[in-house]
Amino acid sequence: MALYDAVVLAGGGARRLGGADKPAVRVGARTLLDRVLAACRDADRTVVVGPERPTARAVLWASEDPPGGGPLTALHAGLAHTTRPLVAVLAADLPFLAPATVHRLLAVPPRAEGQLLRDGEDRDQPLTAVYRAAPLRRELAALDAEFGTLAGMPLKLLLQGLTLHRLEVPGGLDCDTWADIAAARARIRDHGTVLDEWIAAVKTELGIDPDVDTAALLDTARDAAHGVARPAAPLTTFLIGYAAALHGISPAEAARKVSALAEVWEQEQRHQEQAQAEQRT
Secondary structure: OOOEEEEEEOOOOOHHHOOOOHHHOEEOOEEHHHHHHHHOOOOOOEEEEOOOOOOOOOOEEEOOOOOOOOHHHHHHHHHOOOOOOEEEEEEOOOOOOOHHHHHHHHOOOOOOOEEEEEOOOOOEEEEEEEEEHHHHHHHHHHHHHHHOOOOOOOHHHHHHOOOEEEEEOOOOOOOOOHHHHHHHHHHOOOOOOHHHHHHHHHHHHHOOOOOOOHHHHHHHHHHHHOOOOOOHHHHHHHHHHHHHHHHOOOHHHHHHHHHHHHHHHHHHHHHHHHHHHHHHO
16 A cells, blocks of 8 residues: 655646646646656555646645645645645656656655755755655644745745755756756657657556566567567557557547547657757757
8 A cells, every 4th residue: 555645736827838737738748747647656645736637547636725825825735635644745847757756755764854856956846855744734834823824925934844854866857938848858759768758658648557568569579570660669559459458449449549649749849849940040
């Protein structure tokens, strides 16, 4: 059984993105929110605070009071639905958050009340963290009593009352601007990661999560096809068949979903190439 709950903060105005619905922005054909949910998929309960949106897996939705009241009101709303002694608190704009990182954060040192990431620019990331639930509730209650409200209060006030341990990580973590989104989209198309990213997107779209030995499948496919040039093709075909059998849908229906997903994937690439061309001119 999972040892923690997760609270994902998915509200905010995304002013630096021109008011776009940032958690719904796609990177590698998956929304930023779905990418974060995949990183904490073994949480006992996952609470998403913000407007309800389609998600790849079931979550519990919560709303801050007042709406748009800021991160502390959102955290308070999400925490009210958790029961585990450890709570992962995550922003919804972390495209490369991995389950392994969440598990590292879960190893909170005995004398610490939480553990968070500190990025390559020496900035604390309180929304990429795991906290002990009791001290978190204590500090939120203390701030509410002192100021009469949590609305509009900065997260740094919460950190001041907690004994925290930091884990250093290189580079930035979140996506605040369209330039950050473009960089994330470019990164997933690196030769060493593009296949894994595509397969993860297909699994999400089809609602499946088979334990697939990708390397063995590719080796078999290459042998059968006498050297496959595009390894995504046989794996995608396998996943279409798997989804059809699991969900009782026709292969044609599953294939249509993947074709639509591929179109989103290609659109991202075209947008990325256009942005790079504009930067060169």
